[in-house]
Amino acid sequence: MSFPWAAQYTPTNPFMKWMDDRLPLPRLVFNSVGAGYPVPRNLNYFWNFGVLSGLALVIQIVTGIVLAMHYAANSEIAFASVEHIMRDVNSGWLMRYLHANGASFFFIVVYIHIFRGLYYGSYKAPREMVWLLGLVIFLLMMATGFMGYVLPWGQMSFWGAQVITGLFAAIPVVGETIQQWLLGGFAPDNAALNRFFSLHYLLPFVIAGVIILHIWALHLPGSSNPTGIDVKGPQDTIPFHPYYTAKDGFGAGVFLILLAIMVFFAPNFLGHADNYIEANPLSTPAHIVPEWYFWPFYAILRAFTVDILFMPAKLLGVLAMFASILLLFFLPWLDKSPVRSGKFRPQFKIWFWVLVADVAVLGYCGGAPAEEPYVMISQLASMYYFAHFLIILPLISRTERPLPLPNSITEAVLGKDHDAAQPAAAE
Structure with a gap:
């Protein structure tokens, strides 16, 4: 949706003009998250959670890349490599707790984002594609979260992989073949761990790509608002920057403070104690549960x-x-x-x-x-x-x-x- 009253990007600096003529990246930023993107003037704090989801993804990608430098995707030493990260790598404990709790916070803000969309009808025309792409992101998050839960190779990791992949065995005729194809064998082992690690590393970048499509689809009709009424003129909107960048900045500050409290004072509150026991195929835990967001x-x-x-x-x-x-x-x-x-x-x-x-x-x-x-x-x-x-x-x-x-x-x-x-x- 085009807004004829939106501010237009007019570079004055010679270098920025040269850049805009050859690669209009500054214009893209200006029109996407700057003064060139008019937004309904009545958005409340529930509209912060889209930006917070993006912030959570950035935290997951950055901490995940650092952890991947020290993690060993081998069933013989995976558990020991996680202990090595926690005990021997400089600030390794911080990276791991940020990554583990960051996943929980990622799902918290996404669940709030989904329920906000349900309450305010953000799935209705003309924003159906925004909703559908958001659900694709959610499915990718679930797949990424499950495979990440397997990587520490503790008791819950191993038996979680056994139970979840075992679901495919329920499919008639081809179920067991699909399960063996997913695991690379008859039970979770080195082949499964390597596959899950590879996909767990890859999928966040796929999520980032779908988020770009999600934002693109959003910018065509424009943002929804708590009334559900379409924008009728410039009096109904304000520029995204500086008004909503400031509002989102406040929300990001609260988000980071809460994440820091969890990481420093209750890092294992949302985890399971059995995952600090190395995987043992011969010892089934009394109560097998996935992560709380499942x-x-x-x-x-x-x-x-x-x-x-x-x-x-x-x-x-x-x-x-x-x-x-x-x-x-x-x-x-x-x-x-x-x-x-x-x-x-x-x-x-x-x-x-x-x-x-x-x-x-x-x-x-x-x-x-x-x-x-x-x-x-x-x-x-x-x-x-x-x-x-x-x-x-x-x-x-x-x-x-x-x-x-x-x-x-x-x-x-x-x-x-x-x-x-x-x-x-x-x-």
């Missing part, structure tokens, strides 16, 4: 305990787990309400918070032992999760009566009197 999907996987017709419970759980993510790709077409923002949708707002609570319950059950009452709670929560998107949301979009929308973003921010005075002032 727990909601792990709960859906474990919710199926009974075979249905010709389909075994394990296969049903695998299909449901993947379907819980793939379902989000169809969200722009499941929710047909013409109103984007949940602020003006009373029924939607109530059911949205029920969904948030449901996902929290799934997360808790995913980290709990596979026993009652957690299994039954997981089953009920999984049923609601799918019902929310397939039944409740389509019904709400057809039956609810939205609240009256403001005429413009300026009216929503400053009131009707100011908005009505704008044309007279322009004359």
Whole structure:
């Protein structure tokens, strides 16, 4: 979407003019994150989390490159190499804890970013591609996070790899072949560790590439806003810089402070103690769990305990787990309400918070032992999760009566009197 009132890049320095004529990188930056990119004037702090996701990715890439210089992707010495990083490499403990906790913080800001998009209808036209590319980034993050969890080669690393790759064995006929192809053998070993390390190193750069597409797709229609109303003129926008760069800078400062508190005072709070025990194929941990950010999907996987017709419970759980993510790709077409923002949708707002609570319950059950009452709670929560998107949301979009929308973003921010005075002032 072009904004005719946006500031234009006009270099005055001879070198910058020469550069702009031959490689318009300064113009690209100016139009993407500078004064040349008008942004709705009413964005709240929930719009900080896109930038925070990019910051988290940069932290992961930088610390990951440093760790890769000292890590040995060999099943015989991988665990010892991690201990070497922690004990012998200068600031190695800091790099490792930043990388491990940075992954958790990355998922925290992305989950908030996703739920913000759900509440404010950021998946609706004309931003469907922004939403779809965001989900692709999320899937790549999950793959990267899983493979990174395997690399320390502790007990949870080994058995996590065994369980997760074992899911593919549930696929009829070709399942076991796929599992062996993924592992490079019949069980997690040196071949699997090398493959996971290679992909774990590569995928963050793929994520960075998809993020560029994500931002590109965002800049075509422009940013959404809490009202869900389209921009109607220059009075509805302000330049991204300096207003939102300052706001994002404040958010980045809070993010880094919280990450530093976690790294320096509770570095293992989000980890699992069993991963400080070297992998032992002959000793199965009492309670195998993935990282916390996979727990909601792990709960859906474990919710199926009974075979249905010709389909075994394990296969049903695998299909449901993947379907819980793939379902989000169809969200722009499941929710047909013409109103984007949940602020003006009373029924939607109530059911949205029920969904948030449901996902929290799934997360808790995913980290709990596979026993009652957690299994039954997981089953009920999984049923609601799918019902929310397939039944409740389509019904709400057809039956609810939205609240009256403001005429413009300026009216929503400053009131009707100011908005009505704008044309007279322009004359």
